[in-house]
Amino acid sequence: MKKAIFLLLLLFATSPAWAQQKQPNIIFFLVDDMGWQDTSVPFWEQPTPANSKFHTPNMARLARQGVKFTNAYAASICTPTRVSLLTGMNAAHHRVTNWTSVKNQRTDHLDDDQLQPPQWNMNGLSPTPGAPYSVHATTLPELLSRAGYYTILSGKAHFSVYDAPGANPLNLGFQKNIGGSAIGNPASFLSEQEYGNLRHEQKAVQGLKPYWHTGTFLTDALTTEAIKAMDTAQIRRQPFFLYLAHYAVHLPFDPDKRYIDKYLQAGLAGPEAAYAALVEGMDASLGRLLDYLDERKLTDNTIVVFMSDNGGLTRDPRSGPPDTQNYPLRAGKGSLYEGGVREPLLVRWPGVTRSGTVNSQYLIIEDFFPTLLEMAGVADYKTVQPVDGRSLVPYLRHPGKRDNQRALIWHYPNKWYPGPAGITSYVSAIRQGDWKLLYFAKPGRLELYNLKNDLGEQHNLVATNPKKTRQLAQELTRKLKAWDAQLPLYKSTGQPVPYPDEVAGR
Secondary structure, three states: OHHHHHHHHHHHHHOOHHHHOOOOEEEEEEEOOOOOOOOOOOOOOOOOHHHHHOOOHHHHHHHHHOEEEEEEEOOOOHHHHHHHHHHOOOHHHHOOOOOOOOOOOOOOOOOOOOEEOOOOOOOEEEOOOOOOOOEEOOOHHHHHHHOOOEEEEEEOOOOEOOOOHHHOHHHOOOOEEEOOOOOOOOOOOOHHHHHHOOOOHHHOOOOOHHHOOOOOOHHHHHHHHHHHHHHHHHHOOOOEEEEEEOOOOOOOOOOOOOOHHHHHHOOOOHHHHHHHHHHHHHHHHHHHHHHHHHHOOOHHHEEEEEEEOOOOOOOOOOOOOOOOOOOOOOOOOOOOOHHHHEEEEEEEOOOOOOOOEEEOOOEEHHHHHHHHHHHOOOOOOOOOOOOOOOOOHHHHHOOOOOOOOOEEEEEEEEEOOOOOOOOOEEEEEEEEOOEEEEEEOOOOEEEEEEOOOOOOOOOOOOOOOHHHHHHHHHHHHHHHHHOOOOOOEEOOOOOEOOOHHHHHOO
């Protein structure tokens, strides 16, 4: 009898990890500032010149093995997207509508002559209720941790401000934190610069001292540490949730010596070559994770999601005229045009998703909160916050399923870029079916586009389709009011700007 028990224990100890657990492992791989076109994998109906500039073989590998979504959206910019992922709330609802930095201080540019942002939740996500200018929520990693997952963050957190509890991912449901803090980008990707400690200590990535002066690029160091953390989960016999949120491909465009020479030889300017090398280094990180899963026989029980947090940067030091780098999409980071919010998305769910498929269903970042919980088998969970996202599981199980009635909402009552308020300031938007309406609060202007016929948003149809304009303006207004979303304010009176339907009714 004792011998039989011993043999059973030995069998359990030496059997593949995937055979011992029913809950799937989950990897959510998030890239910073990667545009819809910053990949050799086309997310449009055809490849483009931009696709030919980049080299992302592991994204192509994941696309062959899973499903490619061509209409996936983030929030307006980095922190709003990350808070929406962790809470399941739309940015208009949780009110973290801009990137966060210093406690109780706006990051908005306040040089506008007419408007000013409202008092948004500038302190970000908080683990405790009642914190000023913060949103309190039951987070995704907290729920997964309760369900038995070993929850790991490697890379960029940027959920909250310096010196606030939410700046530490360990206070938000993660059990392991590798390099995550309040910083939005590193001062350096280079080990020779100690990942920022020798340039700008406040923007330095901490916890990676063993890699200093080893020639290890930051992207690679974070990947190595993430793999070690997944090993820990295996030792603990727990399923893991790995949130690998790279600082790449955000500024600064430090040259990754492993890849940059071929881009320089191809004729790309120095910063653009460094950017392409950042993209390839990020892709190599993805490849290392996929190889790890294969080697550990974890592939068949691990869900992999790949996405970016906002559209690609379309200003200096990127090469070319401003707002052209995401073509055929219009504009880029900080804008609610497609170039600022449409993202590359790949999902591999073994046994569910069909290899090499393409899905055109539109979706938004907060949808991954209920989606990942359903994938993990976490049901009947309770949250202190209302959840706005909708599960994508039906679209993963049934790739032909479509919902063209749902409305996606974006809301940016802030000023992101200095200078005159333009396409990156005081904007709200709605998409329903193929139709998209943008509301620019400062000039009181509405713009209507049919994305099926006009992906580049070049032909404003407000004048020729007033009925659709009114309908979408009314729906956008209804959602903003339901969420008690904040509006920009007139400096002269302190009163909020009109709602979109008030403008449509003029």
